[in-house]
Amino acid sequence: MFVFLSRRLLFLVATLLVVSFLVYLLNEAAPGDVARKILGPYATLEQIALLTEELGLNRSVFIRYGEWLGGLFTGDLGYSTLFKAPVGEIIWDRLANTALLAVIAFALIVPLSIVLGVAAGMRESAALDRSISLASIITTSIPEFASGVFLASIFAIWLGWLPGTSTLVRDGGWSITSQLVLPVAVMVLYDLGYVVRMVRASMADVMREPYIRTAVLKGLSWPEVVFRHALRNALIAPFTVILLQINYLVTGVVVVEMIFAYPGFGRMMLEAALAQDIALIEAGVVVAVFIAVSTQILGDLAYMILNPRVRLR
């Protein structure tokens, strides 16, 4: 157990180092002058030379990477040229905003998908299964930008119940809570169907297993069969998929954040990329990779707890 965890953590660190170095290399050693990228096309040659000197850009990329890495540990993430502020001041703020969306959406997606997936999968091809499966295909196949615009038209423009933008600023009289409703709804609608289908497929497989027949022929009631015997087995396979959703919810919701002008992490990364804000991109990528790898470790741990047959190596 201890060996397993330390091995995984080591793997996490190694992944972070490799990815951060690659991103650093791509940004800083790619063709084109870093100083030019930072200052933009209208800077004079003198200004560029000055900045190159100031940032030490004519030194080896390894030395600069080492310095940057050292900065990471001391909390100095560099200076964002886009926001004209230290990266540390922006990134945690944005990450917190996104985490707020993600936590609410995740808290809705997990129980809903388990309930709907189990309900659909416990009796394959029954009316309930067919309606849940159809509904989840439909919601998953509508892209976020479509459902976002659609929901905003109904609830913000037509009915006027909710704000059309979610800037997290209390202007126009909309509470923060009301600003969160539409973005969360779009994310849940889009993601839920996918997870429901995963849980349903796994549940349907489990219900075909001989041990379910054993439970039925023991004379257990239907709820006992489903909850005592099927549920835990049915959750083993989709669990990894469910945890992967954290990834999507944190780093993949650019579209939702753009539609609702939400000051989140994804939008920040997009803006940073467009403005060639190198320090911000580098720090953002490290954060994203950290989230991805740590959810995987979490997934492995949960898998082990759910499935007694797993032997960890």
Add this chain to the structure above:
Amino acid sequence: MTSEPSRAGAPSVLVFDEARISYRTRADELNVVPGFSLSIGRGEAVGLVGESGSGKSTLAFAAMGYLGHAGRLVSGRILFEGEDMAGLSAGELRALRGLRMAMVYQDPMSSLNPVMKAGAQLMEVPMRRLGLGRDEARERALAMLAEVEFADPASILERYPHQLSGGQQQRVVIAMALMSEPALLILDEPTTGLDVTVEAAVLDLIGALRHCHDSAILFISHNLGTVARVSDRIAVLYAGELVEEAPAGELFEAPRHPYTRALFNCLPGLARHAAIEGDPPSPGARPEGCAFAPRCAFAKPGPCTSEPIALRASGERRVRCVRLPELAPWTLPVPAATTARAEPPTDRILDVSKLTKAYRVGSPLFGLGEGSRRVQALDGVSLWAGRGETLAIVGESGSGKSTLAGIVAGLELGAEGVVRLNGVPVQHLKVEHRPEALRRGVQIVFQNPDGTLNPSHRVGYALARALRRLAGVERRRLPAEVARLLDLVRLPRAYAARKPRQLSGGEKQRVAIARALAGAPDLLIADEPVSALDLSVQAAIVNLLSELQEARGMTLLFISHDLALVRYLADRVAVMYRGRVMEFGPADEVFSPPFHPYTLTLLSSVTARAEGQSEGAGEGPEGATLAVGCPFHHRCPYKLGSICRDETPPSREAGAEHRIACHIPLGELAAIGASSEEHGEENRDAP
């Protein structure tokens, strides 16, 4: 024919009265059971025998009222304790299941919930069904586990199914079924897939439990020998129809129906077993008249093929055959003499010497730490096979026989020792690093053909690919070569266009053999090639392998847990136990005294099974091997004393090429063997 009234005095627990059962498919209704009548009295044990697809499991599930959405009872009645099952509501049915009727299934591993401890699954019955408290339920579970002969029931409660051996799992399932003292216990192939000695132990257990509990038993199996050990009465099923029913003794003394007789001929150990040619009819294509007529040697066009055949009763026996009076009286087939090979081969194609391999096995939950231990899969194994011979490696699961096959085939690497193929040491060469000729020269056929054949590839494609890769056959000659391979394994050429799911188990195994033969191998390894198949099919596959081996002069390494199966096939036999070779020698010497005590155990569980007698067998091999001493010492009935535990037994030369690893001197072993053989003969003479 009318429903047979139950035996005098005992009211019937279960009655099938002209039950007709069909499954709905997309197109139409498939009639699986055309009309079945049978009654089981209180405390009576009835065996139901038939090949797979004969509808025996359908009948079992019909008795439990569990036919699924597609199946239904079209006409007739199924009465449980006098009540018509069709009239029961879902709730009433549920009240019966698990309390009044219980079932034990074929594959114990998959019928136990993998994420629940055995204890929780056992205690469910008293807690959920009888409303007992946790402590009382635990008491009952412990008592029942003790009754199914677990030495340490408390530790079993805490184990997950995967932490139990196959025999232990099945005993847990049996305990679970008996928790509520049901009136009817249905056992559906409860010992199929278990090792011979474990099977013998489970059958003994069922036989013993019968006398302590007055549950009626419906025992279902494809194996007449298995059924005989626990049944009062035996019913033989063919294509959903009862073809013969008689008290067990009468049936064994003189089987009447040609199909029953054919099943007897399939029993290993009695004769060089004969296969039943052809396949049972599929439910949609039942022939007119007698369903068995197309495969029956006595069938006569006209009387056998025109009208439905009625069951005729005489005494306690019922037989469904119109030609019954004309059939010759039954004689038990005599064991065929072993065919001695003309000249002994000199050239060793396979030579294994002092092969040793260990695995690390972790504690069940967390791979490393205190629980982890070394398991000696192979411990100084030495054996060899001459060119063109059949070497049989026999042992229970855990004996290391598959590990040995894996090393010979180059799928695993051996730790220490030497494996020579055609004189070339190969133990350090994985299959992909072996020279082309060696790689092509060794092919393997696995136990489960489903796992070997890609379900999305047609048979022809799979064979063509093997031909191209192993034999370098040109593209334009492929169709002809594929046809030749199919001929070789006696499959119709049209099968090239089929996909694996359109084939029966035996046919799939034939395809797997054809594929292995594509490169004309010198050495064919068959790793339990028939243990997943029906007895009637087993014989056909074994005979096919034996014929191919003789015709092509290739060497066959036949791995099996069944000593009887290899008796007439092998030239040389190695008996393995926990990674060691206990006995190795020419087949006729291994099958006659002196025996190694373990060989004797295997032989006695075989003869006992065929004759309905029991010879006690303990728990199967399991756990780590000892570095010293004889691994068989704690099960050995002839154990000498502490020497067996503490010292590695010497390898005694019982013949020029015959070795026995045992502390007991050869003279005594010969005496033990002779006396047990006499004993066996007596049993055979007086059934």
